[in-house]
Amino acid sequence: MTNLKTVFANKKAFIAFVVAGDPDFAACADNIVALAEAGADLVEIGIPFSDPVADGPVIQAADLRAFAAGSTTAKVFELVAAVRKRTQVPLVFLTYCNLVYQYDYDKFFTRCAELDVAGAIIPDLPLEERDEVKPIAEAHGCHIIPLVTPTTPPERIAKIVANVDGFIYVVSSMGITGTRDNIKTDLNQLVANIRKYTTTPTAIGFGIHTPEQAAQMGAVADGVIVGSAIVDIIGQYGREAPTHLQDYVKAMRAALPE
């Protein structure tokens, strides 16, 4: 199993997000390989959900493309198996709790471990409910990646980051996923609050799309997460996306601090 610590070792991490099956399963595998080859340190694979309440229009549109391509949880695991024959890039899933619950928590993380998927980000599984899933994931060597947001108070951050050693997903802004030109949150303060309680790496996501933002956020945290901007490229270029993705990742990577 990939140790997520390696993702953040001696460099700022660039984390890319794609929706599984967008625009179809073969092209999606090519996109993941292209992202890895261009220097993505970790790829988050979104398992599409019918009602993605934490996601904005760009990712919702990608979910619809994936459903049109016949996405099911079983097909997503087949995709990962195909990807694993071509790259050893660290992977995590991002999906909603019901899909994991219906697959069965134990079976889900058994499959994750078999395919070297290091963990899952589950936006609708907050601190209050995560004990339902976290011990099962950890029994298979997988991480549940918690989220910290601009409204999370320090005493709550302390509880969220306790006993977490994958990474901490720092949500840059309130609302839903999607590119933003201005990120107003005092992220220095937020990341400083997290670091008071843990040495686990932090990665900032929600809204980041330009190299300038990557430079700025990379100076604050241990990594940056880019979702909607990448999904946009896939939406725009379809099967021609891999070269465009590589150019984009290289530009973003280059902008990150050493």
Added chain:
Amino acid sequence: MQKIKPGRFGNFGGQYIPETLMTEVNRLAAAYDHYKNDPDFQAELTTLLNDYAGRPSRLYYAKRMSEDLGGAQIYFKREDLNHTGSHKINNVLGQMLLAQKMGKTRVIAETGAGQHGVATATVAALMGMECEVFMGKVDTDRQALNVYRMKLLGAKVHAITTGTGTLKDAVNAAMQEWASRVDDTHYVIGSTMGPHPFPTMVRDFQSVISREARAQILEATGKLPAAIVACVGGGSNAIGAFYNFINDKDVRLIGCEAAGKGVNTDQQAATMETGRTGIFHGMKSRFIQDGDGQIAPVYSISAGLDYPGIGPEHVHLAETGRAEYVGVTDDEAVDAFEYIAKEEGIICAVESAHAVAYVQKLAPQLAKDQIIICNLSGRGDKDVAAIARYRGVDIHD
């Protein structure tokens, strides 16, 4: 009720929502915990319920229907006579008074049939708060009258085109809006659903229905009813009508779900019958979904029951055998809508007509000295045009 932890009804309930909302939801839970035991808050709420909403609502003996059906004596709890035309005002007054105490100046709400949206827009006008309502595009089309009512009351109405364009999508949109603006905004959830504290809080605010009904039936007849019958979508009028009878073990509690074009079709919303346990909209409860857990499109003639889930307390009541849930089709509901209009001179909401339809089946099976209380959750002015369409009648003038 045995509870494992706050916000749980047996295994159901909980707080499955994004971290962006957790701090606000916890703040709300703490505020509710405080104010629910505050005599000044309760006195203020009672004044609003009585003087503004017109409570207590009447418990009306339906003599003609009782005689026609030839069995149990039928009483209607007249929530349709409340200000704004449904039980929704009970919860809205409670939540918005609480929101005001929390310093909120803006409210948002989802709505299906528009009754909850109208109630929220009404109380926003009363309290001088800003109001935005999220409503599926399918529902803004079939409930155009209520959309215009909300606009008259000063609310902004968003027609939601994502997904199936119905109540579920309106909830998604309202949750997204709340996640982007919590500081000054309270999300007035209209049913006993969502993350804790909503299912408990909404139930408490709606339990006024059964508190009154229990006292009224004892006063009128000296005995308890054999059954309480209410329609169920998310389940707020039903839980309100059931709650103070839960410990009266001989009183059957019967929820009527929307079976649409039949539970064996994919055009239905009978969650208890065709759903299974899942996690969605902030709660572990029962949902209509496919094998992977993708939430299924649902259908009912009634926009207020057109929802793929049900409140967690109902699932607990069903699993412990305390309450029963039955499906009622569009056809049966429309027949009942017309029946109660002609028999009792009451045009009830098509949602409530689902409960009336089951009363028509149940009453003849019971003895004449037994009583059924049916909760008439809302009035049907909003549905007249849709019923005419259903019957193929052109009423455009």
